[in-house]
Amino acid sequence: MEYLLxxxxxxxxAIVALSMSLCLAPLGQxxxxxxxxxxxxxxxTLAGSAVANDRQSNVTxxxxxxxxxxxxxxxxxxxxxxxxxxxxxxxxxxxxxxxxMSGPLQTAAPHEFPAGPFGNLEITGVLSGMGxxxxxxxxxxxxxxxxxSNAQIFVQKTTGWWQFYLQGGAYNLPALGAPFLSTTDTxxxxxxxxxxxxxxxxKGNFSAQIGALPTLIxxxxxxxxxxxxxxxxxxxNQENAVNRGIQLNETYKKLNASFxxxxxxxxxxYTWLTGSISYAPNASNTIAFVAGGNAGQYAKSTAVTPxxxxxxQIYNVIYTYSHESWMIQPYFQYTNVPTLPKVxxxxxxxxTGGALLLTYNFKHGVSLAARPEYITTSxxxxxxxxxxxxxxGSGAFGFTVTPSYRKDDFFVRADFSVxxxxxxxxxxAFGPNxxxxxxxxxxxxxxxxx
Numbered sequence: 001m002e003y004l005l006x007x008x009x010x011x012x013x014a015i016v017a018l019s020m021s022l023c024l025a026p027l028g029q030x031x032x033x034x035x036x037x038x039x040x041x042x043x044x045t046l047a048g049s050a051v052a053n054d055r056q057s058n059v060t061x062x063x064x065x066x067x068x069x070x071x072x073x074x075x076x077x078x079x080x081x082x083x084x085x086x087x088x089x090x091x092x093x094x095x096x097x098x099x100x101m102s103g104p105l106q107t108a109a110p111h112e113f114p115a116g117p118f119g120n121l122e123i124t125g126v127l128s129g130m131g132x133x134x135x136x137x138x139x140x141x142x143x144x145x146x147x148x149s150n151a152q153i154f155v156q157k158t159t160g161w162w163q164f165y166l167q168g169g170a171y172n173l174p175a176l177g178a179p180f181l182s183t184t185d186t187x188x189x190x191x192x193x194x195x196x197x198x199x200x201x202x203k204g205n206f207s208a209q210i211g212a213l214p215t216l217i218x219x220x221x222x223x224x225x226x227x228x229x230x231x232x233x234x235x236x237n238q239e240n241a242v243n244r245g246i247q248l249n250e251t252y253k254k255l256n257a258s259f260x261x262x263x264x265x266x267x268x269x270y271t272w273l274t275g276s277i278s279y280a281p282n283a284s285n286t287i288a289f290v291a292g293g294n295a296g297q298y299a300k301s302t303a304v305t306p307x308x309x310x311x312x313q314i315y316n317v318i319y320t321y322s323h324e325s326w327m328i329q330p331y332f333q334y335t336n337v338p339t340l341p342k343v344x345x346x347x348x349x350x351x352t353g354g355a356l357l358l359t360y361n362f363k364h365g366v367s368l369a370a371r372p373e374y375i376t377t378s379x380x381x382x383x384x385x386x387x388x389x390x391x392x393g394s395g396a397f398g399f400t401v402t403p404s405y406r407k408d409d410f411f412v413r414a415d416f417s418v419x420x421x422x423x424x425x426x427x428x429a430f431g432p433n434x435x436x437x438x439x440x441x442x443x444x445x446x447x448x449x450x
Contacts, residue, residue, distance in 0.1 A: 104367035128447025228369035271296035391425025
């Protein structure tokens with residue numbers, strides 16, 4: 001398994017290098033596209049947030065629609081000035097399967113070009129920066145930050161029995177209630193310069209993927225531009241993001257099912273099993289159940305592989321309503337970290353949480369998103385329970401509102417958020433001494449999809 005993944009990674013790097021060199025040649029005219037809409041301290045909370053989730057879109061095959069030919073209107077009799085019918089509008093291409101987008105942002109029109117033995121490749125990208133200001137910063141953090149949030153290129157082959165997806169570049173993973181981590185340190189300590197990339201084999205409604213895959217878990221994606229809010233939420237902080245492993249997908253009528261054998265929180269030990277099943281009675285409604293967990297136990301503890309979260313089990317129930325200007329997505333999450341003395345977990349704990357993701361799209365590229373959420377943890381300091389939030393037995397309420405403006409490939413948006421900690425342990429909440437209950441924050445992000 002490790003041999004396959006290692007060589008898949010080498011193949012991914014080689015293809016990205018080839019694709020980026022080809023990008024220097026003139027690209028064909030872009031087609032128009034419409035994309036469907038922690039551990040036991042403050043540092044551990046950051047670790048949990050840095051490895052949050054990017055759910056896998058179970059697309060089994062994509063083809064671009066051919067453009068209609070333009071026909072002149074036939075004339076049945078001579079006329080002083082013969083007129084031609086207006087050209088038939090070009091059919092919009094099918095949206096690319098990756099990166100997954102929840103809106104309101106959309107990927108740009110893909111650049112398509114022939115790449116020899118790889119067939120036709122599609123290239124898109126994003127370039128954005130962000131500014132950050134907050135109150136009650138924790139010790140070691142500052143109130144303001146400026147950094148690159150995304151400088152990424154996405155290369156994919158979306159047709160044929162073999163396909164691939166490669167994502168490379170710089171990224172930041174801001175999360176509610178967690179300290180700031182620079183883009184340079186994020187890349188160095190989390191997923192490196194190629195966070196995702198996989199080979200995909202397709203036969204009918206079945207597909208198999210191998211490589212660095214987006215997780216199946218959770219309702220929010222990993223990268224800022226994929227989501228309705230700039231920052232990820234409190235529930236996201238308990239979830240993993242990128243799994244190295246194998247995933248099988250099957251679609252049958254209105255059902256979609258996926259199963260993955262992977263390394264959980266990027267642990268490089270393949271003891272995690274995750275699965276999802278969803279039912280879509282119509283185009284506007286979907287209900288999904290997701291479950292995953294470590295079938296073994298592992299004592300590794302790093303920024304990308306937090307000890308407690310890498311040994312958890314996690315469950316989601318997610319409902320999605322998307323129709324006209326609305327996107328409404330409530331979801332429930334439960335996690336459990338068992339007592340595992342062999343790896344240093346002397347008294348386990350669990351979390352229970354819920355969130356409501358809302359977006360309304362106005363006219364002229366303006367939209368408004370909101371995310372209320374609440375999470376609570378079990379245990380107590382007196383019983384020796386582990387800390388999964390702001391101390392054993394603590395909870396937190398978070399609220400984020402995000403107005404956005406999009407014009408062609410340009411976008412600008414801002415998060416206004418607040419986190420209120422409940423039953424927190426002194427020293428593990430907000431402020432330089434960890435005793436403040438509240439943390440307000442404002443984040444602005446602007447950039448281009450290309």
